Amino acid sequence: MIKLAKPYITEDCINDVIDVLRSGNFVQGKNVQKLEETIKAYLGVKNAVVVSSCTAALHLALLTLGIGPGDEVIVPAFTFPATTNMVECVGAKNVLVDINLDDFCINTSLIEGAITSKTKAILPVHEFGQAAKMDKVMEISEKYGLKVIEDAACALGTEYNGKKVGTFGDIGCFSLHPRKAITSGEGGILVTNNEDLTHSMSILRNHGIENHTGSIDFVIAGYNYRMTDFQAALCLPQLDIIEHIIEERICQAENYNNNFKEIKILTTPHVFSDRKMVYQTYHIILDKKFDRNIIIKRLKEKEIETNYGAYAINILSYYSKNYGYKPNDYPNAVFAFEQGLALPIGMHVQGCDILKITSELKGLLS
Numbered sequence: 001m002i003k004l005a006k007p008y009i010t011e012d013c014i015n016d017v018i019d020v021l022r023s024g025n026f027v028q029g030k031n032v033q034k035l036e037e038t039i040k041a042y043l044g045v046k047n048a049v050v051v052s053s054c055t056a057a058l059h060l061a062l063l064t065l066g067i068g069p070g071d072e073v074i075v076p077a078f079t080f081p082a083t084t085n086m087v088e089c090v091g092a093k094n095v096l097v098d099i100n101l102d103d104f105c106i107n108t109s110l111i112e113g114a115i116t117s118k119t120k121a122i123l124p125v126h127e128f129g130q131a132a133k134m135d136k137v138m139e140i141s142e143k144y145g146l147k148v149i150e151d152a153a154c155a156l157g158t159e160y161n162g163k164k165v166g167t168f169g170d171i172g173c174f175s176l177h178p179r180k181a182i183t184s185g186e187g188g189i190l191v192t193n194n195e196d197l198t199h200s201m202s203i204l205r206n207h208g209i210e211n212h213t214g215s216i217d218f219v220i221a222g223y224n225y226r227m228t229d230f231q232a233a234l235c236l237p238q239l240d241i242i243e244h245i246i247e248e249r250i251c252q253a254e255n256y257n258n259n260f261k262e263i264k265i266l267t268t269p270h271v272f273s274d275r276k277m278v279y280q281t282y283h284i285i286l287d288k289k290f291d292r293n294i295i296i297k298r299l300k301e302k303e304i305e306t307n308y309g310a311y312a313i314n315i316l317s318y319y320s321k322n323y324g325y326k327p328n329d330y331p332n333a334v335f336a337f338e339q340g341l342a343l344p345i346g347m348h349v350q351g352c353d354i355l356k357i358t359s360e361l362k363g364l365l366s
């Protein structure tokens with residue numbers, strides 16, 4: 001089976017994890033601190049806080065910015081539900097905005113029409129490792145005095161106009177899940193240039209503990225969102241070669257694009273001159289005459305694992321029931337979900353694999 005995704009774990013990763021396990025110091029130690037320092041240097045930010053998942057990161061970002069009951073948060077209608085779920089978990093209301101079909105990110109021309117007196121924040125998602133139009137998002141946020149939380153779960157290393165995403169808004173959130181370019185097993189990162197936000201997030205991730213001249217006090221009802229030290233140790237060697245990993249993904253995407261060049265019944269990811277995409281997912285769109293789920297099944301029979309990319313939030317049971325959404329409310333999101341197909345990409349994929357995948361898929365579509 002050619003897997004959809006597979007973590008790239010080197011012997012250095014394994015040896016570093018073993019060293020931590022032998023040390024007996026498992027929780028939030030020197031490797032966590034080193035990971036935070038390395039992330040800061042890589043992204044060019046003042047502060048980084050690593051946590052147990054990107055979902056935890058989104059939760060802490062919302063809480064730290066004071067978003068809660070009575071507030072509204074603008075979110076793209078096409079994303080993994082963790083984005084919208086965390087808005088629900090702090091008691092705020094999701095306000096969905098449809099996406100563009102060229103980048104699968106929030107359609108910034110529709111944001112202003114969704115703003116009300118209750119809007120507190122915009123939560124753009126850099127879907128599949130493609131950058132949202134952050135210049136427009138920031139322009140709108142400044143005009144209306146809104147907070148910006150970037151869901152960059154898929155986008156560590158992605159750039160917009162030469163600047164890494166996750167560093168535009170108040171807080172950026174990244175994922176270290178096994179499907180991402182680098183992984184700690186499960187894990188997340190918050191980044192910000194605001195010292196006060198960093199202080200609050202650090203306290204919230206560790207049970208609400210604050211140190212006072214050598215003694216501890218519980219100053220808020222916090223969470224256990226800490227990352228273990230062996231998770232950080234697993235991630236660090238991968239972070240050292242992240243640009244190599246990204247370049248390999250870009251080369252694979254170009255290979256796919258060339259193989260699909262003459263096929264008019266599918267759409268490959270758009271390449272933008274002002275953006276650097278890390279291709280966390282290589283996501284294509286099939287013509288409406290094809291049943292995407294049948295294609296997934298047929299490719300699996302050929303030992304090729306594929307899947308859909310993200311979800312149209314408005315057709316999920318919880319959101320359609322509680323918000324009264326209809327499928328045609330966000331047509332681009334629904335189209336991207338129903339016709340979208342994620343193909344294998346990553347360090348485990350070879351040129352011969354891409355040749356087989358594209359050949360089998362073209363055969364099915366013909």
